Amino acid sequence: MWTTVCNRLIGFVFTARERRIWVKRKLAGLAGPQVGAVDHLTIPVRDLQLAQRFYCDILGADYFMKVDDDTLRRYGRPPAPNNGEGAHHISVFLGGKTRVDLFLQHTGQPSSTVGHPHIAFHVPPRHLLKWKARIEAHGIPTEGPLQLGPPGQASLYFNDPFGNHLELTCFGFSKMVSIRPPVPERLTWDAIQLR
Numbered sequence: 001m002w003t004t005v006c007n008r009l010i011g012f013v014f015t016a017r018e019r020r021i022w023v024k025r026k027l028a029g030l031a032g033p034q035v036g037a038v039d040h041l042t043i044p045v046r047d048l049q050l051a052q053r054f055y056c057d058i059l060g061a062d063y064f065m066k067v068d069d070d071t072l073r074r075y076g077r078p079p080a081p082n083n084g085e086g087a088h089h090i091s092v093f094l095g096g097k098t099r100v101d102l103f104l105q106h107t108g109q110p111s112s113t114v115g116h117p118h119i120a121f122h123v124p125p126r127h128l129l130k131w132k133a134r135i136e137a138h139g140i141p142t143e144g145p146l147q148l149g150p151p152g153q154a155s156l157y158f159n160d161p162f163g164n165h166l167e168l169t170c171f172g173f174s175k176m177v178s179i180r181p182p183v184p185e186r187l188t189w190d191a192i193q194l195r
Helices: 002-031 048-058 069-074 125-136
Strands: 040-045 062-067 089-093 099-104 118-122 143-146 154-159 165-170
Touching: 040 048, 048 062, 048 089, 048 099, 062 069, 125 143, 125 154, 125 165
Parallel strands: 040 099, 118 165
Antiparallel strands: 062 089, 089 099, 143 154, 154 165
16 A cells, blocks of 8 residues: 555656646746757658558557658659658657657668667556557567656557557556566567558
């Protein structure tokens, strides 16, 4: 019981600290130019349809738009070279204001033996184990929940179908978790079942 209370309190303190920094930056931005929040990030994928199924159907992203040669023509631009490699993409939102652009690109995914780079998304602590069950129900291996931060912090690690490393993280997690980094090699899987 005491551990649960402590973990939730630590989570509250971290969230309050983040909000205090956010307010401070907002106020400082009134006085002069300042770099804002992340507008979008890009992830290389080898198959746009498979990427849309994974990010929208499994992770619950909201589809925003697709950019392909038809889209480029509508905007008065020529077709993309190299069959769209590095130009065609699908844009989704996973939560918050940051757009995730899934770019058709056959290279650029991190090695399966290293943990970085990876992209981490925040989830409420009460949902972390539900996400673990949902992801594993699709045959996708996970590592976690694991703790790499302060008490009450927990993360779930997994890869998308293309080998991009992803993390779901939270503060205020009340269950006991292993305190260790993930083993990246355990997260590789074959996306054939999603095709």
